[in-house]
Amino acid sequence: MTTEAVRTDGGRTSVLRHNRQFRLLWVGQTLSGFGSSMAGVALPLVLLAGGHPVTSVAAVTTVVAVTGLLVRIPAGMLSDHQDQRRLVIACDLVRLAVSAAVALFLLAGSLPMWLAIVAVIVSASAMEVFKPSQFQLIRRVVSSEQIPAAVSLNQARAYGASMAGPAAGGLLIGVYPALPFAVDAVTFLASALCVAAMVPRKRAVTAPPKDPKDPAVPEPAVVPPAPPGPEPVRQAPAAGFRDRLTVGFRHLAHDPFLRRSTVFFSGMTVVFSMFGSALMLGVGDRPGGATAVGYAFSSAALAGLLGSLAAPSLQRRLPLPVLVASGPAAAGALLTLAWLSGSTLAFVAAFSAMSLLVPAINAAVVSVMATSVPKEIYGRVTTANDFVVQLLQPCAPLAAALLLTTCSLPVTALVLAVSYLVLALLAFTLPTPAPAPAAHREPTRSDA
DSSP, X not given: OOOOOEEEETTEEEEGGGOHHHHHHHHHHHHHHHHHHHHHHHHHHHHHHTTOOHHHHHHHHHHHHHHHHHHHHHHHHHHHHSOHHHHHHHHHHHHHHHHHHHHHHHHHSOOOHHHHHHHHHHHHHHHHHHHHHHHHHHHHHSOGGGHHHHHHHHHHHHHHHHHHHHHHHHHHHHHOTTHHHHHHHHHHHHHHHHHHHHSOOOOOOOOOOOOTTOTTSOOOOOOOOOOOOOOOOOOOOOOOHHHHHHHHHHHHHHOHHHHHHHHHHHHHHXXXXXXXXXXXXXXXTSTTHHHHHXXXXXXXXXXXXXXXXXXXXXXXXXXXXXXXXXXXXHHHHHHHHXXXXXXXXXXXXXXXXXXXXXXXXXXXXXHHHHHHSOGGGHHHHHHHHHHHHHTTGGGHHHXXXXXXXXXXXXXXXXXXXXXXHHHHHXXXXXXXXXXXXXXXXXXXXXXX
16 A cells, blocks of 8 residues: 655645655554454454343444434534644544453453443544544645545545454454454554654744843834724624534535535435445345355455545546546446346446445545635534435435335346436536635624
8 A cells, every 4th residue: 555645836746655744644543443443343242242132232333323423513513623633632542441441341251231332422422523633634734735645545544444454353352352452442542642743742932031231122112102093893793602513514505516415425325325235135145145245345345445545546537527427327337237137246246336436436525625615614514514424324224125125136226226327417417616715704693
């Protein structure tokens, strides 16, 4: 994996891999992402091994999703108003404490369900604060021309962790159940240290005091009093808490590109989640289906890694609407083939094609947001976007199950194909993104 990303600035070539601050952030998050991927697989396994019922273990996943939706918007506001570096370090330390507590309980015996629920609530809340704060840090240390490369490398890091983490977690559980969580705690410590070293503190430079009798020191000038003028104009009252909290949603609604891209990604998220559930439920119950599903998801993770690395090149070569439409168009064509032929291979190939192109599409839109959204409200805009995009995602597995119970797998493939082709057409309606204004202020009560 390379971190090379080239830009030209005044005839000079800058290489992203030479950016020490970004490199420290990337390495730290690679380690913590690997640890989180291990713990995410290990937690349900240790709960099942401890005798907890399947329904209770499944409820833990639901708690994570609900916590994310509830905390997301306040987390974006916190990221905009506090120092992002301190927030990232604090989130790493909080998650370190949670992983260490789980490891200690497993060392002492079994993991109680109440602690598992508290652990996922605290970890999910910290993760929601961490995500916008981390990208704000990237904006501080990376130029706007390098943002597409930085986004693609972050996505590659996440896909790499999703490939290596689960296998390592299963291996470590076989050694000792507490080991994945202990390693996870160590990775969070390494991440916090990397972020702490990323932005050095600025030292205040103080000049030595001068002797007032020194002739080199001029006499203080006498400033005449200013003539009386008009009374100062009273400014409009500052925005209230509700206005500050919802500014991200209002920005999404008023920006034509973000408004339509949010609708597009809402549809993409629901259809892709339906696709994954249909693949697991519709192919997994066939002879040899479990093996096919395993290979499908493994190949999808590899395709996502490759797509993340190829994202900067694709953004340079393809217009944004063409790039955004490429994924759903390819998936729609392969799913149509699966409907016509009844081929499971074409069904799996469509899932891999989407997994290959989704990272490039996501990187392109995230890069647009990073260069068009004012930094003062960036955290709230991104969390508002995530909230809307993922709001209907919990309904996707149920919709896939209803399709498979009422229709065959080929007909389900047809429904998904039509959905993807509609999304491909919608991609060509995306307007040109507007550049960020030179200055931005939050709306006051009088603006509302």
